[in-house]
Amino acid sequence: MAMYAALRCVSSNFSAALPLLTRSTQISSRQYFLRTNFHRTLSTTSSLTSALKYTDKHEWVRVEGSIGTVGISSYAQESLGDIVYCGLPEVGTKLEQMEEFGALESVKAASELYSPLTGEVTEINTELADNPGLVNSACYEGGWLIKMTIDNPGELDGLMNEDAYDKFVKSLDG
Numbered sequence: 001m002a003m004y005a006a007l008r009c010v011s012s013n014f015s016a017a018l019p020l021l022t023r024s025t026q027i028s029s030r031q032y033f034l035r036t037n038f039h040r041t042l043s044t045t046s047s048l049t050s051a052l053k054y055t056d057k058h059e060w061v062r063v064e065g066s067i068g069t070v071g072i073s074s075y076a077q078e079s080l081g082d083i084v085y086c087g088l089p090e091v092g093t094k095l096e097q098m099e100e101f102g103a104l105e106s107v108k109a110a111s112e113l114y115s116p117l118t119g120e121v122t123e124i125n126t127e128l129a130d131n132p133g134l135v136n137s138a139c140y141e142g143g144w145l146i147k148m149t150i151d152n153p154g155e156l157d158g159l160m161n162e163d164a165y166d167k168f169v170k171s172l173d174g
Helices: 002-017 029-035 074-080 153-158 162-173
Strands: 052-054 059-064 067-072 083-087 100-106 110-114 119-124 146-149
Touching (some): 052 162
Antiparallel strands (some): 052 059, 067 146, 083 100, 100 110
């Protein structure tokens, strides 16, 4: 009972100290966002794939600064089936654009890998040695293949963006 009386006393003192908002000064959240030029957009593309550039051999590259992360597309990994081995180059290997740099082997077939850009391999995905299936389960995330320097940024202009690559893949399916 004493607690109730104390809370009632505090709440009555607290509410008296609050400034009262008249109806004209209260605004709805919709009005607030309109006043602050808040805009929401809906995107149907994944943030992981929207910044990628693709080759006609189904490799992708994501550029971050002067480093490109390279992997294979979802279309490629689905076509290959369950990947059981990843043959990747050594760190320090210099690659020319569209030069073969490794191979993927699956239960269905083997496929060569081609460099989307000219540069030097700075890192390989060592997790793929023990778990090559990462290429199937997370081809745009944990299933990346190599990281490389980008010696000629102009080469990116010759690669396809996501929309162009989607059209390219649809043309292959018939």
